[in-house]
Amino acid sequence: MITFLSAVVLLIVGYAVYSKIVERVFGINDKKLTPAYENPDGLDYVPMxxxxxxxxxxxNIAGLGPIFGAVLGALYGPIAFIWIVIGCIFAGAVHDYFSGMLSLKHNGAQYPAxxxxxxxxxxxxxxNLISILLMILVAAAFTAGPAQLIAELTPLSxxxxxxxxxxxxxxxxxxxxNKIIGRVYPVFGGILIFMAVSIAVALLFxxxxxxxxxxxxxxxxxxxVWPLLMVTISCGAISGFHSTQSPIIARTIKKQSDGRKVFYGAMIAEGIIALIWAAAGMTFFGNTEGLQQALNAGGPAGVVNEISITLLGTLGGILAVLGVIILPITTGDTAIRSSRMMLIDLIKKGFSMADSKVIISAATIAVTVPAFLLSTIDYTFLWRYVGWTNQLVATVMLWTGAMYLLYNQKAHWVCGIPAVFMTAVVCTYVFYAPEGFSLSYPLSIVIGGILTLLIIIWYVxxxxxxxxxxxxxxxxA
Structure with a gap:
C-alpha cells in the first residue's frame, strides 16, 4: 500500500514541479492571442x-485506456507502478504538453502538420496515413465492446x-x-474521476x-516486462493517441498558460486513474494468477465489472455499466473528429471556403465508414495493432518536440531522452510481438538496439x- 500511495504522491509532485520546468522550457506568452480568438469559426475554434x-x-485521452490497459498491465505486478509514474511524468505528460502547445503555437495545427x-x-x-489509420482503428476497437453490452442489456441487436x-x-x-462535446464531456469526465476515486477509497479498506x-x-x-509493459500500459503512461486529440482542445484554449493545466494536468490525472486500476487488478483477485484467471473468464470488461460491483455494490454496477459503454464511445467520437480534421488538412487546398461544409461532411463520412466496417469484426484482433501503432505515433511526437526545442536553442533533452527510450520500445516490440515479426526475444532486443543506436546517431x-x-x-552577428 505504501508503494501505491507514494506513486500517487509522486505524480502530484511531478505536476507541481516538473510541469513548471517543461512550461519554462517551452516558453509561453499570455499576451499573444490564441487560435480560439484569432480564428473563431464556431465549429472547432471556440474559446472555452x-x-x-x-x-x-x-x-478525450482516457476513455477505457487507463482502466483496461492498467488492469492488463497489473499482471506484471507492482513494477507497473514504476512505469506509470516515470512514464507519465517524464514522457506521457511531456508528450501531451508539447503536442497541445505546438498545435496552439501553429494556429491549431494537426499532429501530422x-x-x-x-x-x-x-x-x-x-x-498522415498512420495517424488516420490509428484513429479509425481506435474508433472501431472502442465501439464493439459497448455495442455488445448494449445488446445484452437491451432488446437492441x-x-x-x-x-x-x-x-x-x-x-x-x-x-x-461546444454543442455536444463541450456540454456533456465535463460531466462524463467527472464520472470517470468519481469512479476511480471510489475504487481507490474502497481498496484502502x-x-x-x-x-x-x-x-x-x-x-x-x-x-x-521490456518492452511489452510499455505497450500494454500506454494510456496512463504515454500514448500517441493523445497527440491526435490535443489539437481539438488547443483550438479552444483562452491563454497559453492554461496549457499546463489542460495538457500536462490531464495526463497526470490519467496516470492516477491508471495507478488505481492497476492496484485494483493486483489486489482484488489475490495475486496475478487470480487476475489472469479472471481475465480469461470475462476479459477486462468482466474484471472491471466484478471489481466495481463487489467494492461499491449497486453504485459500482451502475458506474461499471456507464464506464464500459460511455467511456469508449467518448474516445471513438473524438477519434472520428480528429481524423476528420486531419483529412481536411490533406484535401482542403483544392477547395474554396464555399465548399467547406461539403468537405467537412465528406471527410467525416470517409473516416466513419471504414471504422464502422472494422467494428463488426473481432475487436481483440484490432486492439493488437492499436498498441504498437499508438506508441509509434507517440515516439514521433516526442522527436517532433525535441527538434522544435533544438531549433529554438532550448533544452531539447526534455523531449529527446523520452524519445530515445520510446524509440527502443517500438523498435524492439515490432520484432518480438506476434502482430509484428514474432522473432526470438534476444534477437528482437539486438535488432531493436541497433535501430535505436542509429536514431541516436542521427540525433547527435x-x-x-x-x-x-x-x-x-x-x-x-
Whole structure:
C-alpha cells in the first residue's frame, strides 16, 4: 500500500514541479492571442474555460485506456507502478504538453502538420496515413465492446447498437465542439474521476493489501516486462493517441498558460486513474494468477465489472455499466473528429471556403465508414495493432518536440531522452510481438538496439549541426 500511495504522491509532485520546468522550457506568452480568438469559426475554434478544457481533454485521452490497459498491465505486478509514474511524468505528460502547445503555437495545427514542420515532409506523409489509420482503428476497437453490452442489456441487436453509436459519432464530429462535446464531456469526465476515486477509497479498506514495490516480473505467463509493459500500459503512461486529440482542445484554449493545466494536468490525472486500476487488478483477485484467471473468464470488461460491483455494490454496477459503454464511445467520437480534421488538412487546398461544409461532411463520412466496417469484426484482433501503432505515433511526437526545442536553442533533452527510450520500445516490440515479426526475444532486443543506436546517431548529428549553425549565426552577428 505504501508503494501505491507514494506513486500517487509522486505524480502530484511531478505536476507541481516538473510541469513548471517543461512550461519554462517551452516558453509561453499570455499576451499573444490564441487560435480560439484569432480564428473563431464556431465549429472547432471556440474559446472555452481551462477547467472545461481539462475535463474534455481527460475524457478525450482516457476513455477505457487507463482502466483496461492498467488492469492488463497489473499482471506484471507492482513494477507497473514504476512505469506509470516515470512514464507519465517524464514522457506521457511531456508528450501531451508539447503536442497541445505546438498545435496552439501553429494556429491549431494537426499532429501530422507539426511532424512535417519539424521532421520534414517525407515523415509527414507517412505519419498522415498512420495517424488516420490509428484513429479509425481506435474508433472501431472502442465501439464493439459497448455495442455488445448494449445488446445484452437491451432488446437492441449488436448491429443496431453499432449503427446508433456511429450515428452519434457523425453528430459529434460535425457539430461545433461546444454543442455536444463541450456540454456533456465535463460531466462524463467527472464520472470517470468519481469512479476511480471510489475504487481507490474502497481498496484502502479491503482486507487485501495492495502489494508494495518489487522489480520482479510476476506475470503468470512469464511475458517479458521490456518492452511489452510499455505497450500494454500506454494510456496512463504515454500514448500517441493523445497527440491526435490535443489539437481539438488547443483550438479552444483562452491563454497559453492554461496549457499546463489542460495538457500536462490531464495526463497526470490519467496516470492516477491508471495507478488505481492497476492496484485494483493486483489486489482484488489475490495475486496475478487470480487476475489472469479472471481475465480469461470475462476479459477486462468482466474484471472491471466484478471489481466495481463487489467494492461499491449497486453504485459500482451502475458506474461499471456507464464506464464500459460511455467511456469508449467518448474516445471513438473524438477519434472520428480528429481524423476528420486531419483529412481536411490533406484535401482542403483544392477547395474554396464555399465548399467547406461539403468537405467537412465528406471527410467525416470517409473516416466513419471504414471504422464502422472494422467494428463488426473481432475487436481483440484490432486492439493488437492499436498498441504498437499508438506508441509509434507517440515516439514521433516526442522527436517532433525535441527538434522544435533544438531549433529554438532550448533544452531539447526534455523531449529527446523520452524519445530515445520510446524509440527502443517500438523498435524492439515490432520484432518480438506476434502482430509484428514474432522473432526470438534476444534477437528482437539486438535488432531493436541497433535501430535505436542509429536514431541516436542521427540525433547527435542534428545537435552538432544545429550547434554549428547557431555558433556561425552568433559569429556573424
Amino acid at each position: 474555460s481551462w477547467w472545461k478544457g481539462s475535463l474534455i481533454q481527460l475524457l 507539426l511532424v512535417g514542420k519539424y521532421l520534414g515532409r517525407p515523415m509527414q506523409a507517412g505519419i 449488436f448491429i443496431v447498437a453499432i449503427v446508433l453509436i456511429f450515428s452519434y459519432f457523425l453528430l459529434a464530429a460535425l457539430l461545433p465542439v 479491503t482486507d487485501q493489501s495492495i502489494p508494495n514495490i518489487t522489480t520482479a516480473n510476476l506475470h503468470p505467463e512469464n511475458l517479458p 548529428k542534428k545537435i552538432v549541426s544545429q550547434n554549428k549553425k547557431t555558433a556561425s549565426m552568433n559569429k556573424a
